[in-house]
Amino acid sequence: MSNEESWFGRFVDTLPTKGWFKFLSKYVVTPYWLWKDPKPKLPGGPRVSSQPSDNVQRMMNLIMPLKDPSEIGKARAVMAIAQNVDEIFGGLDNVGTVHFARFVILGDKLCMISVYDGDFSNYIRDFIVTVGSVFDAIMAEIEGGSALIPTEQNVEAFIEWVHEHDLFQAPDFPTELFTLQDQAKGIGPDGPVHDLSTLPRNLVLQFHSNPDISLGGGYRAYPGFSAAQIREKLGVGW
Amino acid sequence: MSAEFDPNAIQGNIVRGYGIHHVRYLMLEVTDRKAAREFLVASLNGENPNVPIIQRETEWEENPEVCFNISLTFPGLQALGVSKKNLATFPIEFRDGMASRALKIGDFGDSAPTKWAPPFDEPDRIHLIASIYSDSEEHLDKVQTQVAEAFNILGTRDGRDLAKSKVVFGYVDSISQPKFKGIHDKSQNKNDELLDPLGTILLGYPTRMEGVYFGIPSPSELGFNGSFNAFRVLSQDASGFENFLTEAAEFLLKHPNLKDVLPPGGARQVGKGFSRKTALREIVAAQIVGRWRNGVPYELSPDTMEPDPKVSLTNFDYNRNSRCPVGAHMRRCNPRGGPIVQRVANLTRRIVRRGMSYGPDFDPKNPDDRERGLLGNFLGANLGAQFEAVMYDWLNLGLQHPDITGSNDPLLGANSVDTSWFDMTTRTGGKIRLHGLPRFVVCRGGAYTFLPSIAAINYLSQLKN
Amino acid sequence: MTTNSDKAVAKEMVDIMHRPDGDPKLRPIHTNGIGVTGFFKASETAAEYSNSEPFQGNKIPVTIRFSNASGNKTRHDGWSDIRGMATRFHLNGPQDFDLIAMTLQEFFTPDVPSTLEFLKAARPTPYHSATPLQKIRDYLSLKVPKRNRYPHEDLSPDDGGKKYANKHKFAQLPIFQTASIGAPVSYARAAYHAVHTFIITAPNGKRNWVRFTWQPVAGVRPRPIGPDNKPDDDYLNQEIRDRLSDRETARFTLMMSLGEQEDEVNNCTKPWPLHRTRIVMGMLTLNHVLDAKAQESKIEKMSYNPCLLPEGIEPSDDPILHIRRTAYEISSKERHANRCPFAGGQ
Known part of the structure; x- marks a missing residue:
């Protein structure tokens, strides 16, 4: 009789669905591996690339912890943004590199999700220039945000803060996770080859340092074109 | 935050060029912190005849025989003993260093840092880049010998102005530079461009971006009146x-x-x-x-x-x-007030260029392939907002205009024959697309450096740890 | 030009690929397949990118062979396996166009020596199931245990490949993806990638480096394996017959990605980033399944070749693409198939 057909074999196959085994995995197995093989936090946002289509329609998932996550605190965040609609459009129309942007309140976080063209620092900096007051209003509602107000006079620090709170974008090709984790530890592409079977564990452990992540860099219907190129093509000016 | 500008407080060659036609760059390593600090003390007070004096930004009637200046990399600040806490107040681009930012500024392929010429292939060892400007070879050698007493010289690079102010590609250069409010620069008398605010080049002053001040690294003695430089050795084919x-x-x-x-x-x-x-x-x-x-x-x-x-x-x-053409090199780097996608960025990404050529003269009638090019300094108060912003979005990628997005600068860009293109304009308002532009300019090395004020050099010389 | 040493290597490859449970009279891999015919019509945009005959908008008859990648002569449709889709565009010009695609996004190895090495390493081995203790050890290591053996699965196709991938980074993505590739509910409900880079020329002379993918209009749909882990062995052929009966059709969109500077054009182990510009090049409509006789005389004797390209579509310098040309020729000769499109040609 083969292994999987034995009573014990069938029992082992069902282990992952058993409550006590899940408990064991969560409270013993995972902590053990976190101790043994800790993963540094992976940086957020799209990765730097030399190639044109990697540099347009880039995704930002800025996740900001609310200073006051109560109902009242959330309402204050809503007000801060609602009062700045003119400012936001002013920025959108004059920075020219943003495809879409939206705000979402999710649990105790305020999220700003956008699709932009070009360099991340330029994008944030150009927005500080045009709508610095909006960022100030938002940061006033965010945990640790006060130190960055006024953003116009903390340009570099604010850009770094945003970068830190932009979600890590898991690679579109799963095995690239090895490369990124190596990179975070200062190991180059010529480093040792990982055991492929450890890929699931490496993902599990990464969640400890990056509890929220973006699944890949997103899917695009018309990749490769900037907002201005699309506007030009549609005949709506840029 | 804003302050009166005092020309004695900063090093020369930052807000104005020297107008001297030969330069030697020394790539230096601090191997003896004490000797390095003593050198800095002497370079300020001029009391030691065997240490060159830092040239200040003071107007002179006659050109001095030699102008000596220093700049520091991030590892250089570490090597001189700047505290961790203060180091962390420098901007991320500078902390990372040029080699780490390679992909952002188009340094890949033949320009990749792994292919850089020594000593740039060991970026962490380059602590200072000193410059000696002089039209006399003797002075260049003399100062170099003096510097060698306090630092380990990892390498040197000599540059010179080519005849008739030309660059290797045969263009007349040095026609215009940003000129700054409140600074009289004789060489720019004929330059009709808008004045730039001092914060474009120095830390602590208003910038072209309304209300925006670039962060001054701590302590303010170290950061105020400082400036940043992207030093690059660019071979030109x-x-x-x-x-x-x-x-x-x-x-x-x-x-x-x-x-x-x-x-x-x-x-x-x-x-x-x-x-x-x-x-x-x-x-x-x-x-x-x-x-x-x-x-x-x-x-x-x-x-x-x-x-x-x-x-x-x-x-x-x-x-x-x-x-x-929108894609022309000059227009990409400085679109002036012309139409660009990022309207808010018009006139904000100005870069001060101080460069000289290296290598043998090029005679187009008898062409040869010996290495020659530019020793370039690209100065500004913020590397990210100026140098990198221009390199990443404008010079390469071409984000500033939908008609060039996806193409690189025809002269300086990270081009490859298979994918490059450049649209010429015609007299009738049409376009003709050229394909097959190779990469004409390859980076052979470089470093991001901080150009300290006089007070900052003093601060560094007095560190005790 | 095919050199003698290419021939020797290709011959060795073909020899290695033959499995003990295969059939020397059949293809060494992608042994079980089915022939389908239909037509392709290029999109309006296609001609802007390519001056080649398939992309000028005429209705082009096609012959397609769908297949399971395994070299086992016995069909096991429900087993986890790569599927193939070989398409011949019957053109008016002197040369037809074969587009050979598979459900894996990339190939296992980047060059000829590594391919030979890989084929040797990945030879099927007797099936060894994981013991319950091994599985427990895997759970405790936060690994996914080896899947259970299918009934009658005597040879393991993956073990050698997995070992190889633990030594070679380039093989990790394809091996990882193969391990979870599963089975589609229909040959018409999987996406097929041509993997290699081709060079096309636009009417204005502009050359583009491109990769092709067939996207099923009906959508991609994998087949769940029941709790008893006993997949059906034979359903794909009947499914496509049923699907195309009563004048019904199945459609695929041909998508083309444009390569950019620095993209891996000669390395088919590296899929391009997902955000390369994608062009809709045309629509394939399948409307007829070949009957058993035609299947035998036409499809099984047909010699596809990934280097059979019409004017205006050139192969890249991908060494795998070029060795495949020779390997397909050899395999075609060995199983006495119809004249290989290149035979005697050069």
């Missing part, structure tokens, strides 16, 4: 460029719309004694850069390099009907 001009001219000669670029009998109008092919080569060269090789701006004189009456070399702007 002069014979490759000349070949490309010939290829492009031959392509245009066969092009059905040739008459829109060069009407029949128009060659002589382009330049005295030009054949059709020569005229086309020069038109391509002029459109690639945005200036004819004699410096005349293409925008003001699209049909001839010898306009009569003469035109201003600096007073022009771009518009939607410009004859200067």
Whole structure:
């Protein structure tokens, strides 16, 4: 009789669905591996690339912890943004590199999700220039945000803060996770080859340092074109 | 935050150029912290005849025989003992260093840091880059010997101005630089461009971006009045460029719309004694850069390099009907007030360039492939907002205009023959696309450096740990 | 030009690929397949990118062979396996166009020596199931245990490949993806990638480096394996017959990605980033399944070749693409198939 057909074999196959085994995995197995093989936090946002289509329609998932996550605190965040609609459009129309942007309140976080063209620092900096007051209003509602107000006079620090709170974008090709984790530890592409079977564990452990992540860099219907190129093509000016 | 500008408080060659025609750069490693600090003390007070004096930004009547200045990399600040807490207040680009930012600024392929020439292949060892400007070889050697007493010299690079202010590619250069409010720069008397606020180049002053101040690293003694520099050794393929001009001219000669670029009998109008092919080569060269090789701006004189009456070399702007291509090198790096996608960024990404050529002269009649190029300094108060912003979004990628997005700068860009393109403009408002531009400029090394104020040099010299 | 040493290597490859449970008279891999015919019509945009005959908008008859990648002569449709889709565009010009695609996004190895090495390493081995203790050890290591053996699965196709991938980074992505590739509910409900880079020329002379993918209009749909882990062995052929009966059709969109500077054009182990510009090049409509006789005489004797390209579509310098040309020729000869499109040609 083969292994999987034995009573014990069938029992082992069902282990992952058993409550006590899940408990064991969560409270013993995972902590053990976190101790043994800790993963540094992976940086957020799209990765730097030399190639044109990697540099347009880039995704930002800025996740900001609310200073006051109560109902009242959330309402204050809503007000801060609602009062700045003119400012936001002013920025959108004059920075020219943003495809879409939206705000979402999710649990105790305020999220700003956008699709932009070009360099991340330029994008944030150009927005500080045009709508610095909006960022100030938002940061006033965010945990640790006060130190960055006024953003116009903390340009570099604010850009770094945003970068830190932009979600890590898991690679579109799963095995690239090895490369990124190596990179975070200062190991180059010529480093040792990982055991492929450890890929699931490496993902599990990464969640400890990056509890929220973006699944890949997103899917695009018309990749490769900037907002201005699309506007030009549609005949709506840029 | 804003302050009165005091020319004695900063090093020379930052807000104005020296006008000296030879330079030697010394790439230095701090191997003896104490000796390095003593050197800095002496370089400020001038009490030791065997230590060169830091040249300040003070107007002089006669050129000094030698001008000595220093700049520091991030590892250099570490090596001199700046505290961790203060180091962390420097901007991320500078902390990372040029080699780590390679992909952002187009340094991949042949320009990748792994292929850089020594000593740039060991970026962490380069702590200071000192510059000696002098028109006498003797002085260059003398100062170098003096510096060697306190630092380990990892390498040197000599540069010189080529005859008639030309650069390796045969263009007249140094025509205009940003000039700053409150600074009198004789060399820029004929420059009609808008004045730039001092915060473009120095930390602690208002910038062109309304309300925005770049962060001053701590303590303010160290950061205030400082500036940043992207020092780059850029090899320039002069014979490759000349070949490309010939290829492009031959392509245009066969092009059905040739008459829109060069009407029949128009060659002589382009330049005295030009054949059709020569005229086309020069038109391509002029459109690639945005200036004819004699410096005349293409925008003001699209049909001839010898306009009569003469035109201003600096007073022009771009518009939607410009004859200067949107993709031209000069327009990409400095779109002036012309239409760009990031309207808010008009005039904000200005870079001060101080460069000299290296390597042998190039004779287009007897072309050779020996290495030659530019020792470039790209200065600004914020590397991310100026140098990198221009390199990443404008020079490469071409995000500032939908018609060039996805292409790289025709002269400086990280091009490859298979994918590159450049749109020429025609007299009738049309375009002709050139393909197959190779990479003419390859980075051979470089570093991001901090140009400390006089007070900052003093601060560094007094560190005790 | 095919050199003698290419021939020797290709011959060795073909030899290695033959499995003990295969059939020397059949294809060494992608042994079980089915022939389908239909037509392709290029999109309006296609001609802007390519001056080649398939992309000028005419209705082009096609012959397609769908297949399971395994070299086992016995069909096991429900087993986890790569599927193939070989398409011949019957053109008016002197040369037809074969587009050979598979459900894996990339190939296992980047060059000829590594391919030979990989084929040797990945030879099927007797099936060894994971013991319950091994599985527990895997759970405790936060690994996913080896899947259970299918009934009658005597040879393991993956073990050698997995070992190889633990030594070679380039093989990790394809091996990882193969391990979870599963089975589609239909040959018409999987996406197929041509993997290699081709060079096309636009009417204005502009050359583009491109990769092709067939996207099923009906959508991609994998087949769940039941709790008893006993997949059906034979359903794909009947499914496509049923699907195309009563004048019904199945459609695929041909998508083309444009390569950019620095993209891996000669390395088919590296899929391009997902955000390369994608062009809709045309629509394939399948409307007829070949009957058993035609299947035997036409499809099984047909010699596809990934280097059979019409004017205006050139192969890249991908060494795998070029060795495949020779390997397909050899395999075609060995199983006495119809004249290989290249035979005697050069």
